[in-house]
Amino acid sequence: MISGFFSVMLIMIGVFVFLVVKKEKTVNNEHGHFDEMQEKIRSDAFKIGYFVTIMCMVFLIFMMELIDIQKWVEYSFALLVVMMIGIVVFAVYCIYKEAFFKIGVSGTSYIYLCIAVCFSNGGVAIMRFNEGSLCKNGVITFDGGSSLVTGVSFFIILVALLLKKANVSKG
């Protein structure tokens, strides 16, 4: 029953994403573009995100060698966390430097999208926690933890977007 509800919710989010992308293209009756400074900032963000991902990966490998990390988390879950850290670093850097959205895109639709993804993934994470599949024998599983990590990642991006929007409107 509950998983059916979340399936419907995921389909609705898929439709919402499609509408957001379609709307973005039609706001100015043309495809948006990043200007040269935004492209430079984004390339810097890629570099930083990549570097952070590699550093986290090295840290993870050290942790695996020093202490048996698989007593607490599944390896695939740890890899997902590392990947999400890289994505979040890239997104937050771009948002902070105002290079996340193309020229002329306000980003309001993306805020609603982030809220929807946060709620749906948060809901799935709570459901998995109640089912007991989030943590099995003291080990955080990939199946249960993936929605939690996705929800948290989008929450951080949402906070960054809201802070930036508040900052811009304040002038």
Next chain:
Amino acid sequence: MKNLKMKSARAAKDLSQEQLAVICGVSRQTISAIEKGDYNPTIKLCIVICKALGKTLDDLFWE
């Protein structure tokens, strides 16, 4: 170093940063960064800005 020549040329044309950004096809932040000296534009963008403000490259970007 701040680009005061560009700022005064824009003011003389009675254009806001936003309006100049729209004419040049860049973001307002890019125009702001160029005026503040935080970003060195490519020659391509310099030419677009010069055309928009009716100035030469020497007028706006030569020390």
